[in-house]
Amino acid sequence: xxxxxxxxxxxxxxxxxxxxxxxxxxxxxGPFHLGRIALERFPFAAWRRLLxxxxxxxxxxxxxxxxxxxxxxxxxxxxxxxxxxxxxxxxADQVLVVNGSQQALDLVSRVLLEPGSRVxxxxxxxxxxxxxFVAAGARLVPVPVxxxxxxxxxxxxxxxSAQAAYVTxxxxxxxxxxxxxxxxxxxxxxxRTSGAWIVEDDYDSEYRYESLPVAALQGLDRDARVLYVxxxxxxxxxxxxxxxxxxxxxxxxxxxxxxxxxxxxxxxxLQAVLADFLAEGSFARHLRRMRALYRERRAALVDSLRNELxxxxxVEGERAGLHLxxxxxxxxxxxxxxxxxxxxxxxxxxxxxxYLAAAKRxxxxxxxxxxDVPEIPSAVRRLxxxxxxxxxxxxxxxxx
Amino acid sequence: xxxxxxxxxxxxxxxxxxxxxxxxxxxxxGPFHLGRIALERFPFAAWRRLLxxxxxxxxxxxxxxxxxxxxxxxxxxxxxxxxxxxxxxxxADQVLVVNGSQQALDLVSRVLLEPGSRVxxxxxxxxxxxxxFVAAGARLVPVPVxxxxxxxxxxxxxxxSAQAAYVTxxxxxxxxxxxxxxxxxxxxxxxRTSGAWIVEDDYDSEYRYESLPVAALQGLDRDARVLYVxxxxxxxxxxxxxxxxxxxxxxxxxxxxxxxxxxxxxxxxLQAVLADFLAEGSFARHLRRMRALYRERRAALVDSLRNELxxxxxVEGERAGLHLxxxxxxxxxxxxxxxxxxxxxxxxxxxxxxYLAAAKRxxxxxxxxxxDVPEIPSAVRRLxxxxxxxxxxxxxxxxx
Numbered sequence: 001x002x003x004x005x006x007x008x009x010x011x012x013x014x015x016x017x018x019x020x021x022x023x024x025x026x027x028x029x030g031p032f033h034l035g036r037i038a039l040e041r042f043p044f045a046a047w048r049r050l051l052x053x054x055x056x057x058x059x060x061x062x063x064x065x066x067x068x069x070x071x072x073x074x075x076x077x078x079x080x081x082x083x084x085x086x087x088x089x090x091x092a093d094q095v096l097v098v099n100g101s102q103q104a105l106d107l108v109s110r111v112l113l114e115p116g117s118r119v120x121x122x123x124x125x126x127x128x129x130x131x132x133f134v135a136a137g138a139r140l141v142p143v144p145v146x147x148x149x150x151x152x153x154x155x156x157x158x159x160x161s162a163q164a165a166y167v168t169x170x171x172x173x174x175x176x177x178x179x180x181x182x183x184x185x186x187x188x189x190x191x192r193t194s195g196a197w198i199v200e201d202d203y204d205s206e207y208r209y210e211s212l213p214v215a216a217l218q219g220l221d222r223d224a225r226v227l228y229v230x231x232x233x234x235x236x237x238x239x240x241x242x243x244x245x246x247x248x249x250x251x252x253x254x255x256x257x258x259x260x261x262x263x264x265x266x267x268x269x270l271q272a273v274l275a276d277f278l279a280e281g282s283f284a285r286h287l288r289r290m291r292a293l294y295r296e297r298r299a300a301l302v303d304s305l306r307n308e309l310x311x312x313x314x315v316e317g318e319r320a321g322l323h324l325x326x327x328x329x330x331x332x333x334x335x336x337x338x339x340x341x342x343x344x345x346x347x348x349x350x351x352x353x354x355y356l357a358a359a360k361r362x363x364x365x366x367x368x369x370x371x372d373v374p375e376i377p378s379a380v381r382r383l384x385x386x387x388x389x390x391x392x393x394x395x396x397x398x399x400x
Numbered sequence: 401x402x403x404x405x406x407x408x409x410x411x412x413x414x415x416x417x418x419x420x421x422x423x424x425x426x427x428x429x430g431p432f433h434l435g436r437i438a439l440e441r442f443p444f445a446a447w448r449r450l451l452x453x454x455x456x457x458x459x460x461x462x463x464x465x466x467x468x469x470x471x472x473x474x475x476x477x478x479x480x481x482x483x484x485x486x487x488x489x490x491x492a493d494q495v496l497v498v499n500g501s502q503q504a505l506d507l508v509s510r511v512l513l514e515p516g517s518r519v520x521x522x523x524x525x526x527x528x529x530x531x532x533f534v535a536a537g538a539r540l541v542p543v544p545v546x547x548x549x550x551x552x553x554x555x556x557x558x559x560x561s562a563q564a565a566y567v568t569x570x571x572x573x574x575x576x577x578x579x580x581x582x583x584x585x586x587x588x589x590x591x592r593t594s595g596a597w598i599v600e601d602d603y604d605s606e607y608r609y610e611s612l613p614v615a616a617l618q619g620l621d622r623d624a625r626v627l628y629v630x631x632x633x634x635x636x637x638x639x640x641x642x643x644x645x646x647x648x649x650x651x652x653x654x655x656x657x658x659x660x661x662x663x664x665x666x667x668x669x670l671q672a673v674l675a676d677f678l679a680e681g682s683f684a685r686h687l688r689r690m691r692a693l694y695r696e697r698r699a700a701l702v703d704s705l706r707n708e709l710x711x712x713x714x715v716e717g718e719r720a721g722l723h724l725x726x727x728x729x730x731x732x733x734x735x736x737x738x739x740x741x742x743x744x745x746x747x748x749x750x751x752x753x754x755y756l757a758a759a760k761r762x763x764x765x766x767x768x769x770x771x772d773v774p775e776i777p778s779a780v781r782r783l784x785x786x787x788x789x790x791x792x793x794x795x796x797x798x799x800x
């Protein structure tokens with residue numbers, strides 16, 4: 001241990017070493033944190049009842065090694081849910097239960113990519129997916145996102161031979177854009193003709209506040225090129241570590257083998273509880289309640305931002321999900337501002353940190369999932385103060 | 401899907417693709433299965449009580465994203481346990497809670513290895529570790545195991561520049577050998593002078609039937625070169641997916657970052673229950689009971705094998721763990737025999753499948769963790785019949 005403390009030792013310089021550590025000041029769970037949801041509205045009563053039931057029934061069936069793809073009844077329940085709610089075309093045996101969507105992305109990278117594989121990556125995009133692909137040694141090709149989503153033609157021009165594309169078509173992270181129908185068809189056409197894979201991350205598509213949810217891209221795929229990723233972290237609770245991956249039928253066995261090599265199988269008890277929660281209809285009821293709740297939170301945040309910061313920040317993106325993008329209308333250094341906001345306990349994500357190349361725009365990705373309506377005005381006022389103080393000190397500096 | 405069914409499509413040819421699928425006939429959970437333990441003796445009452453308690457208490461603290469290294473109270477309890485029971489030198493903040501030892505091996509591979517890294521691998525050795533390292537792109541160097549464990553000098557002669565060594569010093573898998581003190585010191589010396597890592601997999605060291613458990617290799621390490629892996633799959637239940645990894649202090653942060661990129665953090669509820677189970681002393685009591693139980697099972701299996709198969713099979717290895725090695729005294733094709741045994745519902749693992757290079761010896765790795773004493777004689781008689789029938793048909797074939 002003495003040696004260890006002398007200084008940083010040489011670790012691998014391999015793919016795993018290229019996973020970036022988060023900014024040290026991005027700590028804590030203050031207002032606007034993207035990982036926070038309304039946990040105070042978690043369906044405690046139903047889960048306490050189901051957990052107690054499964055605790056009483058606990059027997060050998062839940063204690064041995066399980067199927068690497070997960071518990072049969074949960075796979076059935078998930079398949080039924082994504083077919084009905086998301087328009088995903090699948091049978092239960094195409095579903096793999098995973099420890100949240102992050103493991104789905106990791107698993108996909110392991111099975112389909114190799115060191116050096118090129119992947120279309122939304123620019124700006126989601127850092128968790130970036131980390132999973134980079135850890136597999138993939139080379140990410142930043143492909144611009146415009147008002148229709150990933151610019152497929154630009155991607156093809158940049159790297160026609162990419163092996164995969166990562167997209168968030170229902171609610172692009174972080175811009176909130178909905179991918180247009182024509183772009184979806186273009187992307188599928190490219191995948192079919194070039195033999196590439198599409199990884200569709202449908203992380204918060206359950207929440208749309210102005211219209212019915214838009215069906216998943218996977219439902220349009222006639223060539224089994226789409227890997228569909230979903231999660232219960234946004235619609236139930238991240239601490240359960242429950243997500244799913246729907247893969248084409250001929251890939252199931254390979255995914256099962258590679259998942260075994262990663263951590264064998266998901267834990268059984270929580271799968272059994274979740275399967276019951278879905279099957280008895282409690283999940284559908286919970287989702288309806290949460291949709292109404294988050295609609296209110298979003299509306300309150302948008303109002304507050306307009307009132308307090310109308311001149312400085314412009315809200316973008318669909319009325320959907322658990323976060324919004326607030327672009328710095330007159331430019332600015334979003335990292336420096338987010339750092340100052342963090343000193344005041346606010347947990348904003350600078351938009352520039354979502355870019356692989358130089359940021360085209362500056363702004364903040366603001367989560368409202370964990371912000372109760374009465375808290376919103378004061379959180380926004382605190383953010384407004386940070387931005388105004390920074391502007392004032394910039395003016396002083398340039399004047400002096 | 402139509403396209404998908406036309407034939408196997410091209411997946412990655414990268415590291416993940418090199419993870420081997422298990423033999424298709426190695427299915428089911430028949431007698432001698434290595435993954436089976438005495439689940440009928442699981443501490444149901446204590447777990448039902450603790451699960452019910454945590455279900456009642458369920459609150460937001462267990463539902464949000466957690467520390468990638470695991471719940472603080474569980475890390476404390478594990479650190480206290482491995483210090484006392486295994487002689488591991490560590491503080492709680494060096495412990496990472498993982499989804500079973502397989503994830504520990506995967507995580508270690510990701511952080512410390514890169515494609516092409518050379519790793520000393522016990523020959524014969526454990527296929528789960530092989531899969532994890534191969535999935536990271538490592539090149540395994542098969543290093544012979546003799547009656548003192550890994551032959552360190554042979555390893556150095558084969559590949560002096562290896563970046564890591566994987567060992568099971570307390571109870572080598574599959575031979576059951578205990579690594580000698582001098583080999584432990586040789587291995588540590590090599591790691592220190594060459595800057596290599598040692599991955600110590602202590603998967604079933606709690607069970608020694610003739611003497612006190614032998615302390616972990618990690619406790620002898622003065623240079624922070626050992627990554628220590630443990631699991632609750634053998635001592636409690638595999639379906640809980642609970643294991644741990646103890647890493648040198650200066651590596652904790654890197655492990656935390658890479659684990660985040662894999663699946664963020666372990667599920668909280670089961671960690672809270674397990675922490676209580678350890679802290680209240682129930683685990684220590686359970687372990688004492690199980691040690692007595694498996695000692696009986698082992699003795700009964702050894703007796704039965706001597707009675708029924710004394711001339712054909714030679715039992716090897718320490719009186720420890722949950723499996724033994726039965727070597728085919730006169731040689732033979734263990735794969736073909738294991739296949740025939742599988743047709744009869746027996747789940748023996750052919751020794752030859754544990755070799756990376758050509759097998760030096762043939763035999764069977766037999767698990768007795770899941771075999772109740774009264775079942776043992778008939779299971780052994782079934783195995784004896786398979787071996788005798790095979791011998792008889794071989795004689796007929798060579799006579800005819």
